[in-house]
Amino acid sequence: MTAHRWLHTVHLALAARDAGFDVALVGPAGHAVAGLDWVATPGLLSPLRRARSLARALDGIGHGAAVVPVDDVAARAIAEAWRDGLLGPAAAVAVVRSLGSSETLERRVDRVSNSALARDAGVRAARTLAVPAADRLDAVLQRLGLPAVLKTDGSWAGQGVAVVRDRDEAHHAFARLCARPSLPRGLVRWWKDDDGGYVADPWTKPRVSAQVFVPGAPATISVACWEGEVLGEVALRVVPTADLGSGPATVVEPASPGEMGETARVVVKALGLSGLCGLDFHIQWDGRMSFLELNPRATPTAHLPTASGQRLLDLLAPHFGAAPAARPSRAAPVPPIALYPQERVRDRASPWVGTEHEDVPVGSPDAVAAVAGALGAAVPSLRARVERSRAARRDLRDASKS
Known part of the structure; x- marks a missing residue:
C-alpha cells in the first residue's frame, strides 16, 4: 500500500x-x-x-x-x-x-512516543520532545540544548527536517515546518510532480517535534518481525554521496547488526510489531549507535538479502501460508550497493550506475522496463x-x- x-x-x-x-x-x-x-x-x-x-x-x-x-x-x-x-x-x-498489536498502530507513527519508549527500555536514543506551539519552543530547546533537530511526523528522506543552531534559526524553522502548505502551492507541486498527495497537505496540520542533535554517520536496519519478535534483519551503513544530507540514502553497504539489532528487538517487542519496519541510527565518533526514529513500514532496503542470504519477506511467508517460488533468488549486488533507480535519479553519471554495484533486477526484464518507462x-x-x-x-x- x-x-x-x-x-x-x-x-x-x-x-x-x-x-x-x-x-x-x-x-x-x-x-x-x-x-x-x-x-x-x-x-x-x-x-x-x-x-x-x-x-x-x-x-x-x-x-x-x-x-x-x-x-x-x-x-x-x-x-x-x-x-x-x-x-x-x-x-x-x-x-x-x-x-x-492494534493498540500501538497510532503510537508507532509518533516520533516522540517511540523515542520515549526506547529510552524507557534502556536504549541509547536521541531524546525527542513534542513542540505543540511556538511559545513552547524555547522551553523545549532549553531542555534539549542546541544545536537541535526539528522534525515533522510523517516526513521522510530529509523532508520536513531542519537542523537549528540558535534560537532565531529555530523559530524560523518551526514556523516553516508547522505551517499548512497553501492550496495553490500544493496544486503547483501536484502539477509538476504528478503526486496528488500535495493537494491533501493543506488540510493536514503537521506535528513538530525537537530532537537532540547527534553528530555521526547515518545507518539503518530493516527487519521482518512477527508478534513482537524479530525474524531477521538487513543492517546497512549509508555511503556518502555528493549530496549526502539533502535527500534519501542512495548508496549503502552491509554492516554488522550489533547494537542496531539489539535496539530493533527492544522496539519491536515493546510495540508488538509484525511485518516489515526500519530503524534509523547515527554512528557516533566512538562507534556507538544512537537510535533516531522508527519507520513503521517497508523501507527502500527491505528487499535486500540478510546475512544468511534470505529476504525479509521469505521469513514472513510461512506465517501467511506462502512458499518461496521455485526460481532461485536473484543475486545481491556487490557492495557498496547503489539502490535502483534512486542512485541514477540522483546522478546519472554516478560511478556506481551501470556497474555490478547497482541493484537492477536484471532477472525481471518486465520490472526493469516498467521503471525505465516511468x-x-x-x-x-x-x-x-x-x-x-x-x-x-x-x-x-x-x-x-x-
Whole structure:
C-alpha cells in the first residue's frame, strides 16, 4: 500500500512474488508497479480520502492478506482507518495479523512516543520532545540544548527536517515546518510532480517535534518481525554521496547488526510489531549507535538479502501460508550497493550506475522496463491524468463484475 509513485516499490513487489505471495498494489492511479501483468490492483488510494479508500480496498482483499505499507502516509492511513472504525471484519483481521498489536498502530507513527519508549527500555536514543506551539519552543530547546533537530511526523528522506543552531534559526524553522502548505502551492507541486498527495497537505496540520542533535554517520536496519519478535534483519551503513544530507540514502553497504539489532528487538517487542519496519541510527565518533526514529513500514532496503542470504519477506511467508517460488533468488549486488533507480535519479553519471554495484533486477526484464518507462515519461497533462484515473476506476469496476 502506497500513497506515492515511488519506483523502488518494484523491488518489494518482486520480493513478495519470489516469497510465494500473490501481489496486489493499492496506490495512486498510474503507478508503474500496477502495470506489471502479475500485479493485481484491488483499489486506488485517494489523496483526499486516504483512510476511507484504503479501507475500501482492503475489504475486497480478505483476512488472509499480508498488508505492507510502503510509505509513512500509507502507514498513517491504516492507523486512521483502524481508529475511525472504517475497516470491515476481514480487513481488520488482515491489519492486525500483518502489522501486530492494534493498540500501538497510532503510537508507532509518533516520533516522540517511540523515542520515549526506547529510552524507557534502556536504549541509547536521541531524546525527542513534542513542540505543540511556538511559545513552547524555547522551553523545549532549553531542555534539549542546541544545536537541535526539528522534525515533522510523517516526513521522510530529509523532508520536513531542519537542523537549528540558535534560537532565531529555530523559530524560523518551526514556523516553516508547522505551517499548512497553501492550496495553490500544493496544486503547483501536484502539477509538476504528478503526486496528488500535495493537494491533501493543506488540510493536514503537521506535528513538530525537537530532537537532540547527534553528530555521526547515518545507518539503518530493516527487519521482518512477527508478534513482537524479530525474524531477521538487513543492517546497512549509508555511503556518502555528493549530496549526502539533502535527500534519501542512495548508496549503502552491509554492516554488522550489533547494537542496531539489539535496539530493533527492544522496539519491536515493546510495540508488538509484525511485518516489515526500519530503524534509523547515527554512528557516533566512538562507534556507538544512537537510535533516531522508527519507520513503521517497508523501507527502500527491505528487499535486500540478510546475512544468511534470505529476504525479509521469505521469513514472513510461512506465517501467511506462502512458499518461496521455485526460481532461485536473484543475486545481491556487490557492495557498496547503489539502490535502483534512486542512485541514477540522483546522478546519472554516478560511478556506481551501470556497474555490478547497482541493484537492477536484471532477472525481471518486465520490472526493469516498467521503471525505465516511468523514468523516461514526461509529466502527464491534466487531461492525461483525468483519463488515467478514469481508466483505473473503469478497470476496477470491470474486475469486480467478473
